[in-house]
Amino acid sequence: MAFKVATANRSGGCGKTTTLTSIAALANNDMLEWIKQGWTIRGRKPRILIIDLDGQCDSSYYLGVADPDSLCMVCGERFDDELEPKERQPEDMCDGGRWHEPIPNIMDVLSADTSIREAIRATNLELVDLLPGTKHLEAAEKNLASATGAEFRLMDAVAEIEDEYDLILFDSPASYGLIAVNIFMATDDVIACVKAGMKEIRALVHLEHTIKQINTKLKHRVRPRATKIVAVLVTDAPGSVNHGKAYQDAVNFARDEYGELVVTPVTRDVRVIEAYSARQPVPLYDPSSNAAKAFGKVYPELIGKGVLPSQRTAAGV
Template identity: 25%
Template structure:
C-alpha cells in the first residue's frame, strides 16, 4: 500500500513544487517507487521533471473527469523509480465543473482516480496549486497526510490558520484519516533576521511537527541557487547538484520520512 502525501499551502511561491519534485526524487533514489501527481494547472512539477507539452497527450484532468484511467497518463521520468502524472492548463476547467456540479463525492475524484495504482507505489506525492479551491480539496481528500512548506519570509504564517481550518474540516467530513505530516521551512537564509523569526515562531507553535535530521536538528531547506536553477534543466536538484545544500536538505527530508 502506498502512502499518499499532498504538498499544500494556498500561499503562492512557498516551495510546494520544489518540495514535491525533490522529495520525490530523493525517495526514488532510496529505492522507493514514487509517483508524482502534478495537480496544478501551472504545470511546474511537470516542467521541473523535464517534460514538455509534446511529451504527453492526456493528463490528470482527463483522470479527474473520468475519461482516462490513471495508468494511461503515467509517464516514466528519467530517474529510476520515479513516475509522474502531468498536468495541463486545461485543469482549470475542473474548477468550473466542480462548482457547477452537484455530483456526490466531487471532492474525492482524485482519490478515486488514484485507486487503481495505489499498490504499485511506495509513495504518491501530490503537488497542489496556490489556492484552497476544488483541486486542493481533491488533493487533500486523496491524501493520508500533508506536508506544508513554509517560506521563511514575512507573512509566512499568514493564511496558515485558514489552511489548518480546512484540513480540520476535511478530517471531520470526507477524509478522517488525514494527518499533518509536518511543516517544512523553505528558502531559509541565515543572514536574514526574518528567516530566523519565522523558524522561531514555527518551533514555538509546531515543534513536534517539524522534521528532524539524524543529529536531531530541524530540517530546514536553505535558500540555495542550485535549487532555483535545477527546474530549468528539467532535473531535481538532487540530480543537478547532488552536493548542494538544497539537495542535502531534501535528502534529509526523505530519510526522515522513511524513518516514519
Template identity: 25%
Template sequence: MGRVVAIANQKGGVGKTTTAVNLGASLAVAEQRVLLIDLDPQGNASTGVGCAPGSVVRSSYQVLLGEVAVEDAVLETELPHLHVIPSTPDLAAAERELFGDEDWATRFRDAIASIRMQYDFILVDCPPSLGTLTINALTAADLVVVPLQCEYYALEGLSQLTNTIERVRNGLNPGLTIHGVVLTMFDPRNNLANDVAAEVRRHFHVYETVIPRNIRLAEAPSHGKPVILYDAASRGSYQYLNLAREILDALPIQAA
C-alpha cells in the first residue's frame, strides 16, 4: 500500500510546492509509482507538472467532496511513473462547504483509500495554512515532510505545525509522524541560516540533503516542468534526487 506523505508548512514561500513537485519527480525517476495530489487552491503544483490553468476537468476539489471517483481525476505527466490530481481555485470553497459535516476531517482519507494500492508514494501538496484542507491531508498521511527556510520566524511556524500534527495524532491519526525537515533555499554563508538550522537539528530529524537557492529550480515551474526535466544537470535537480534517495533509504520496504 502506498505511503501517503503530506508536504506541509503553513508559512508560504518556503519551497513547499517546489519540494512536492521535485521530490515527486525524483521518486518517479527512481521508478517509484508516484501520485502527486495538489490540495492547494493556488494550484502551483498542478502547473509545475504541466497542467495548464483552466484545462482541468476533474480536480482534487471534486474528489474531496465525493463528486468524482479518485481514479477518474488522475492525469499522466511527462514522467512515466508520475501522475497528478490537479487543483482548481474552487478548492478554496471546500473549507466552507465541509463546515459542520461530521466527517469533515476524514473526507480526503476516505476519498483516496481505493487508489493507495496503485502507488508507492502519494505526495500531498498542502496549502500554506493549518485549516480544513491541511487537517484532511494530515489525517490521511502516514508521514509529514516539512520544507523549512532558515529564517527568523521559521521555528515559530514549525512549533505551530507540530502542535497541529500532535492534535491530529491524538484525535484522528495516531500513526502520523514527521519523517523529516528539509532545509530549502539554504545559503551556508548566512549566519542566521546556520543558527536556525542548528536549532532545528536539536529538536527534529533534519535530512542531510539541503536544497540550495538555484536559478534553474526557480525557473522550472514557469515551463511547467519539474527541474529534472528542465535542467537535469542543475544543482537543484541533483539535490532533489539526493533527497529522494535519502528518503527511500530511510524507509523500510513495504509489501505490495
C-alpha cells in the first residue's frame, strides 16, 4: 500500500508544488540507490506517482509535461488548443486530417471518461510517473459537482493503482473546493506549506477546519483512518534574523503553535525561480543551493515522522 501525501494550503505561491516536486526528486534518487543494491518491492522497482490537481499545472511543467492541454495523444505534437473550429487550417490538423486529441488529464479520470491507468505518463525522473493536470480545472470542477459520488472520485481512482506505487503525491489547488475535498478523501497525510508571515501562519486554522469537517462528515463513512496534518513547512523564510525580524518571528510563532509538526524552514532562494524556468525540481537543478539543502533536511525529517517511505517501511518491515 502506497504512502499518500498531499501538499496543501488555500493560498497560492506558498511552495506547495516546489515542495512536492522536491520530495519526488529526493525520493527518486533514494529509491534508485535501493535498486542499485538489488532491492525490489514484491518483485518490482519502487515507484512514485504525482497527481497534478492544480489548474496552473506546475507539477506537470516541472516533470516535463508543459501545458498538457496542448499535447496531442495521437501524434505527440503541440497544438493550439485555443483555436476555434472555424479558424483551423489543414496544416493545423493531426494525422488523417482530424483535430488533435489532448492527452488524458486528471479531470478525464474524475469524470470517468478515462481510466487512471490510461492517463498516467512517464516523466523526466526515472521512477516518477505523472497524472497530468489541466488548466480547465475550475470549469471542470463545476461540472463534477453534480456527478454522483463526486467527493469520492479521486479516492476510488487511486484505489485502482495504489498497490503499484510506493509513494503517491497530490498537488493541491489554492482553494478548498470540491477538488480539495477529493484530495483530502484520497490522501492520508497533509503537509501544510505556508509562507513566513504571521498572517499566513494564523490562516492555517482554515486548513485544519476543512480537514476536520471532511473527516467528520465524509471520510469516517468509507475509511477508518482520518486525514491529518503531519507537517508544517514554512517557506520563503529569511536566511538570517538580519533579513527580516518579522519573518523570523513568524517562523518562531509557527513553532510555538504547531510544535514538532514544524520541519526545517525552506529559505528564500532565487534558485527556486531558476529551477522552475529550467523545468527541474530544486534539488536536481542546484543541489548546493540553500533551498535544496533545506529540502535535503526536510526529506529525512518526513521519513522519520513516518510520512514518506524508507527502505524498511516500503517493504512493510
